[in-house]
Amino acid sequence: MLPNIFHNGRQLSRIFQCTLQMYRQRSLTTGVNEIPLSKDHYNIKRGPFSVATDADIKHFESILPAGNQILLGLEETVGYNRDYFKYVRGLGAIVLKPRTSEEVSNIMRYCNNKRLAVSVFGGNTGVCGGSIPVFDEIILSMDLMNRVESIDKYSGILVCESGCVLGKLEEELAMEGMMMPLDLGAKNSCQIGGNVSTNAGGIRLLRYGSLHGSVLGLEVVLADGTIMDLMSNVKKDNTGYHLKHMFIGSEGTLGVITRVAIACPTATKTQNVLFLGLRDYSSVLRTFLECKACLGEILTSFELIDRDALECCIEHLRTSSPIGSYPFYVLIETTGSSKQHDAEKIRDYLEHVIGHGIVSDGVVTNEPSKITKLWQLRERIPEATYSNNFCLTFDLSLPLKNFYDIVPAMKDRVGHLVKLVCGFGHIGDSNIHLNIAGDELTPEIAELIDPFVYEFTRKLRGSISAEHGIGLLKPKYLKYSKSAESIDLMKQLKLVLDRNGILNPYKVLC
Numbered sequence: 057m058l059p060n061i062f063h064n065g066r067q068l069s070r071i072f073q074c075t076l077q078m079y080r081q082r083s084l085t086t087g088v089n090e091i092p093l094s095k096d097h098y099n100i101k102r103g104p105f106s107v108a109t110d111a112d113i114k115h116f117e118s119i120l121p122a123g124n125q126i127l128l129g130l131e132e133t134v135g136y137n138r139d140y141f142k143y144v145r146g147l148g149a150i151v152l153k154p155r156t157s158e159e160v161s162n163i164m165r166y167c168n169n170k171r172l173a174v175s176v177f178g179g180n181t182g183v184c185g186g187s188i189p190v191f192d193e194i195i196l197s198m199d200l201m202n203r204v205e206s207i208d209k210y211s212g213i214l215v216c217e218s219g220c221v222l223g224k225l226e227e228e229l230a231m232e233g234m235m236m237p238l239d240l241g242a243k244n245s246c247q248i249g250g251n252v253s254t255n256a257g258g259i260r261l262l263r264y265g266s267l268h269g270s271v272l273g274l275e276v277v278l279a280d281g282t283i284m285d286l287m288s289n290v291k292k293d294n295t296g297y298h299l300k301h302m303f304i305g306s307e308g309t310l311g312v313i314t315r316v317a318i319a320c321p322t323a324t325k326t327q328n329v330l331f332l333g334l335r336d337y338s339s340v341l342r343t344f345l346e347c348k349a350c351l352g353e354i355l356t357s358f359e360l361i362d363r364d365a366l367e368c369c370i371e372h373l374r375t376s377s378p379i380g381s382y383p384f385y386v387l388i389e390t391t392g393s394s395k396q397h398d399a400e401k402i403r404d405y406l407e408h409v410i411g412h413g414i415v416s417d418g419v420v421t422n423e424p425s426k427i428t429k430l431w432q433l434r435e436r437i438p439e440a441t442y443s444n445n446f447c448l449t450f451d452l453s454l455p456l457k458n459f460y461d462i463v464p465a466m467k468d469r470v471g472h473l474v475k476l477v478c479g480f481g482h483i484g485d486s487n488i489h490l491n492i493a494g495d496e497l498t499p500e501i502a503e504l505i506d507p508f509v510y511e512f513t514r515k516l517r518g519s520i521s522a523e524h525g526i527g528l529l530k531p532k533y534l535k536y537s538k539s540a541e542s543i544d545l546m547k548q549l550k551l552v553l554d555r556n557g558i559l560n561p562y563k564v565l566c
């Protein structure tokens with residue numbers, strides 16, 4: 057399970073709804089019943105779906121005859137009706153836990169015939185409320201589909217079921233001298249099916265690319281129960297349209313992913329982390345450029361932290377900064393196969409950037425315990441910002457030249473009304489997390505933020521959701537990143553693959 061890293065010891069005193077529907081004042085210790093029901097909070101009208109009857113439950117029992125595969129009643133299903141971030145709450149009173157693709161197929165065929173809506177549930181670490189029902193959708197949990205089918209160390213290909221937890225896959229691969237091409241803070245809870253469905257990014261994307269590149273094949277069960285065999289055990293395959301891409305990042309709205317074939321790199325043997333202080337944003341860009349030139353083939357991560365984000369994290373962790381105070385910090389990770397080779401490259405790089413006055417200060421380490429400490433200063437920023445009474449988080453892709461402009465622009469608008477406006481994130485992937493936190497989220501503050509952030513992003517042709525997806529929280533903002541024509545085509549595709557709209561209704565498309 058996820059460590060309770062967001063625990064902040066506070067109870068929510070008041071939940072209120074402001075003009076912005078997606079924002080709600082709450083802390084991550086908020087009790088389940090304090091989370092407003094999504095249907096009310098987001099004012100959603102129930103779709104034309106049937107209500108499950110005793111006869112339907114009997115049928116599910118015949119499809120899933122083994123014990124522990126069905127949970128019934130809101131008390132039993134409570135953990136499946138609220139998301140990790142406590143943004144959403146549903147009323148799904150039936151959880152089904154298939155063990156095989158055939159069981160998934162039988163469930164979907166039946167639900168489609170009966171017009172029963174289905175919500176697909178992975179590790180429930182998603183940030184946009186995609187895995188939680190809104191009304192009484194049947195919850196399809198992938199927990200029990202957790203078998204690793206094969207690891208081919210020669211071709212570097214892992215084949216597994218979609219309910220495998222990412223961290224467990226990493227452990228299995230390590231035994232074969234391999235590793236997953238993606239890594240993220242939620243790895244001990246999120247499932248590979250959830251990762252693929254959200255096209256998760258994380259801290260290795262700079263080196264290994266997105267899941268659109270590393271996923272070689274998928275098995276997907278469509279809404280009508282058809283099992284689509286899109287599996288492939290080869291890296292090169294130019295035979296017709298690559299349908300798998302439709303399902304990567306589709307957030308469970310087009311099909312249920314049941315199996316995954318994924319290309320995995322050989323495990324690296326060396327690891328170094330550099331933590332550098334920089335006097336301005338142009339130095340950040342120059343540091344990145346030089347980093348790619350000098351450390352290119354061993355570079356794994358290039359992360360940005362601004363001063364406010366670091367100070368907030370340091371205070372929260374009750375620790376101190378490894379270097380002096382600067383407007384910007386970058387955390388660089390390299391991984392490779394030769395200690396000496398990497399050390400020489402890093403030394404040359406540091407001599408160059410410090411010698412040219414690009415980098416002002418820094419530390420470098422290859423000791424695992426120190427590496428963990430440095431990474432905490434980046435990875436635990438969200439938790440630190442969430443320790444405020446409210447925290448709004450945006451996950452934007454912006455061109456690097458203007459990457460940081462959103463932070464001062466937001467400070468100008470709301471800086472005097474909130475406690476914190478900070479920017480941090482995967483700058484190596486052009487992905488910034490903008491967090492705004494304070495004591496009370498008033499409508500006045502909310503109106504200064506939305507739609508400003510989205511319009512700002514649209515003007516720069518960025519993405520309003522770089523790696524978290526759209527889910528339930530952001531369908532109305534999709535238009536800021538996608539043209540009317542592409543949204544229309546998405547709707548047509550949805551209709552082709554799920555004629556009755558039973559799969560993850562109310563999500564992604566409004």
Ligand SMILES: Cc1cc2nc3c(=O)[nH]c(=O)nc-3n(C[C@H](O)[C@H](O)[C@H](O)COP(=O)(O)OP(=O)(O)OC[C@H]3O[C@@H](n4cnc5c(N)ncnc54)[C@H](O)[C@@H]3O)c2cc1C
Nearest residue numbers: 178179180181182186241247249250251256257258308313
């Ligand atoms: C501490 C923390 C750190 C995080 N760091 C990152 C990060 O660095 N990068 C990043 O991209 N995300 C990050 N996330 C977000 C989250 O972990 C990812 O989105 C993850 O991929 C979700 O996987 P899951 O199994 O938890 O999916 P869930 O939350 O269960 O579901 C997410 C969506 O996928 C659908 N889905 C799940 N399984 C399937 C399936 N088998 N078939 C079809 N649809 C399915 C659901 O219906 C839902 O719409 C973080 C989250 C936390 C809590």
